[in-house]
Amino acid sequence: MSTAIIIPARYGSSRLPGKPMLGILGTSMLERVWRIASATTGCSRVVISTEDQRIVEHAKSFGAEAVLTPESCRNGTERTFATIEAANIDADAVINFQGDAVLTPPWVIQSMIDEFDASDSDFDLVTPATQLTEEAVEALRESKLVNPASGTTVVFDSHHNALYFSKTILPYFRSSGFTSVYRHIGLYGYRVPSLERYVSLPPSPLEQTEGLEQLRALEHGMKVRVVIVDYRGRTHASVDAAEDITIAEEIIRREGELVEANKA
Template sequence: MSVAIVIPARYGSQRLKGKPMLGIAGMSLLERVWRIAKACHGASRVVIATEDERVVAHAASFGAEAVMTSDACTNGTERVAETLDAAGITENAVINFQGDAVLTPPWILEGMIEEFAASPDFDIVTPAVRLTEEALAELKAHKQTAPSSGTTVTFDLHRNALYFSKQIIPYVRKTGFAEVYRHIGMYGYTTASLRRYVALPPSPLEQTEGLEQLRALENGLKVRIVLVDYRGRSHGSVDTPEDIAVVEALIAREGELVGA
């Protein structure tokens, strides 16, 4: 099964205008994300999708393919769906790789691509990482001050998602049976399922928890969980000006994910 990676990159971000072009340790945010996508084995195409010609021009400066999409898109998923036609994507599946996910190791994306190749009997694929006792304790502590931070997921014996929640699930009454997994908010879709998803209205659980993936579950789409390991790398993205220094410090400490 052929897979394309689409990077939605909105110039007019409400919290950080011009975010794709922000400098991160000597390279723009967008170029860093694009280089991660290009380093992935198994992706046949990488396309940047934006609403602003300035992003298209910036993408061209480092040799990336970019297309214009509507300013009316309310989120990255809608922008990726528009890209299917705007870029003439012929691949069977597409991965939505957010344009601010600058610390995502290429092997996370590769795990999603491999899942499509191994058993494409699902509509959507999304990664999750098992939480160690220490990481779980940190998440619980963080939720004391930021209750909506961090999403967890439960899945069946075939790794099909049962539920996603801002609560920590499952509730561990007895240890030694199920682990707690933190969801990583990236999605891969068959092109048919992406078109179906964006045509659906927001669903009750989606609106209650503020999690778009619940729309898929509530409408019977099969969401496959791929289990990944960051291999000692730190997860992070750029959402605020303060995040830039944090990300730069992590890059300085852990090294670059891909070569220049």
């Protein structure tokens, strides 16, 4: 089946205006994300979607396809759906790859594309997760003492269909010994009809309680496939505030570029 990658990139961020155009080691966040998306195989198109002409022009400067979508889009999911019509995307599925996810390895996106092509592909959404070591679980516990909303975990059935996502650490450790914990990575791929259904649904009670949009899908009986990925020693992080740019630069200096400019 055909899969397109859509990169929502909003200029009017309240915390970091023009965030997608901010530089990380001399290259904008948007170009970095576009390079990552373009490094995948089996993808029919990569389209940047924005509400601001300045982002469109910036995208064109490094050879990317970009379209304008309504400023009224409330989040990346709605902008992804609007892009299907705005860019005349003829694909069976789309992946929402946020324009600030500069440290996401291309093989994580690839795993989502591959899952759509798998024989057992009777699901509505696909999303990645990574298995945590015992040390990583303890680090997450420590993080939640300071910021309880940091990090999302997921549990799933024997077919890797999600049972629940939570800001608490799942499962609860009733007895001693280590049980596998999987940290959710906030990327989503949708079959186009499933995305259309999702954006038509009202926010659900658990979604509003936990602040997790994927719970809307579960509460309305949609099947969410969890694909397990390995970061291969790379650091998982995102750019949400100005200070995160320095952190991202330090990680790239230490671990190297995910995708070189001439490999996009």
